[in-house]
Amino acid sequence: MTMGLSPRRHATGAAALAASLGLLLSGCSGEEGGSGGDLSAPGPEVLENLDAPVEVEFWHSMDATNGQVLDGLIEDFNAQNEGRIEVTGSFQGDYDTALANHRAAIQQGETAELVMVFDLGTQFMIDTGQTVPAQEFLDADGYDTSSIEGALLNYFTVDGQLRSFPFNNSTPLMYVNRDAFEEAGLDPDAPPATLAEIREAAERLTVRDDDGNVVRYGFGASVYGWFIEQFMARAGVPYCDGANGRSARATEVLFDDPKVVETVEWWKDMIEDGLAVQIGRNTADGQAAFTSGRAAMTLESTGSLGGFIEQSDFEVGAGYFPLVEEGDPGGSIIGGASLWINGEGHTEQEVRASWEFVQFLLTPESQSVWHAGTGYLAVNTEGYEGEEARARAEEFPQFAVAADQLADSRIDENTAGCMMGVMSEARAAAEEGWETALTSDTPAAEAMSAAADGLDTSIEEYNASVE
Known part of the structure; x- marks a missing residue:
């Protein structure tokens, strides 16, 4: 049973979607592009004296094991609110x-x-x-967010307002083959913390046969744009201008920053020197290279930890996502998704019922079940103390690494992530520039700059559609 594997973006659909978003927004009216309806948070009184249960349709992207865990939570909520609220989950495909x-x-x-x-x-x-902005519900109910993970609140807070509710979130980690580390005389409890340290460890972890062919590479990970965002956050540099789109609408991406160029150059040198296997942009290939023992170290989401443990014939270790170089501040970017309550076109009862369900999902009890069953972070940090989460942590202590990494993360605009309307297209462009540098004679600086410049028109068109 594979657990916690996050839905991935498909590059073929990402650019097409990003290119069409402006068409939708240009047809909207209202203060922020919508139709200008009442987007306030109704109080609990709207659910009194109901003639029938309020129906809430919940669109999500959780399938397989994750979907089963979510369905269980929905069933529990419906049982507790029988005759009052009925939530129906509806799988909508990948993100x-x-x-x-x-x-x-x-x-x-x-x-x-x-x-x-x-x-x-x-x-x-x-x-x-x-x-309806999430902040409206928090303010109307005096909801206490003190136990909600600060890095997650930071990401989904824009202009001082929490806009949506974090739920299925993750962060990337360094994964290591503990057996290979011990065989090479390395300490698996102290995995490499910087790119230089990864190379040093890879030199000892890489194994060749008598003919000089590599049997096991020291390192191997997919060319995944999320990792670029992570390296930049950990280096304390913004991904886009306007303080990562937090103080002003972003007008350009900055992933041609020297820190990224240095990372791409390091990656290419590792491949050319036979210390890293060239994976490409397919994340499944990167995961397979690690679980098969082909690469002794990799980078992947916390959502992959459960699958790694179950699919590998060796003991899996986990450490913090690496820094570009020693002395970097070490922030952490989150991934995954959040929950949005639609107000436009919905009754006060439906809006309030949706908020009641979200509150249920954010309880320590629900978060304990969610974290233990999927490998996603516990949005409510008290969830880690739940029976299910504690049993999972006792069996697999690697799960604690992700929570520790977030707890140690700096909270600022760089770790908040870039807020931009064409982020899907930006991530795909970063991957294209990165892969071009790895597979051609194009210098890393030139490849990443060309990728960044290529986004200018898309950003301008999107911004024009909403201004």
């Missing part, structure tokens, strides 16, 4: 597909009451003006 479906639903005026949208869709969701 890109789900957002495309929601975009179509907005055009048709038939949105679900509650939608799960991945992190890259945050600016778009704000610009549509269809949802």
